[in-house]
Amino acid sequence: MASGNLPKLQRKMKKELDAERYQHTLGVMYTAASLAMCYGEDVEKAEMAGLLHDCAKCIPNDRKIRMCRDYGLEISKVELNAPYLLHSKLGAHLARVKYGITDEDILGAIMWHTTGRPNMTTLEKIIFIADYIEPGRTKAQNLPEVRKLAFHDLNLTVCRILEDTLHYLDSGKGEIDPMSRSAFRYYHNLFFETEDKGSSLTV
């Protein structure tokens, strides 16, 4: 497996991230490992993706923008308004060029961990969910329910998280990346296509 060296990268993340973010990172890493065990996914890949998912999070926003430009990574209008969103694509890029990750599934999991996307891989779903439910999280709605659901149905959990996140952001608490809406539409349709017993959310 081309995932590199976990303990060594863990030491690097400890230096790269502030204490709170590092703690969150460990939470995501262990939660992702547990979900990988539950769903028969590669546990080491899940740990690696969890460890690196926020590797660009503590870079100041102006520097995130500059680095994306330097690396030729496209910046959308929404991302320019909310540069924290850039930590996903910049993180995926740094994982490749700075931390030596070549596994496309790990890179995809880092890339899509904030917004999700339609038709995610199992590893992408695991990191997306682990980021939301890791033990250090306290603020999101319905956490106990979502945490339990995560170990029963990945797609339904992704759908639920996207719905709760869009509701939260729709109430004016943050910028919405159009990709989150596309992802929600996709996962919502998996369950509620024929008979719409879903949410009242306009997407």
Ligand code: FE
């Ligand atoms: Fe993140």
Ligand code: FE
């Ligand atoms: Fe995170």
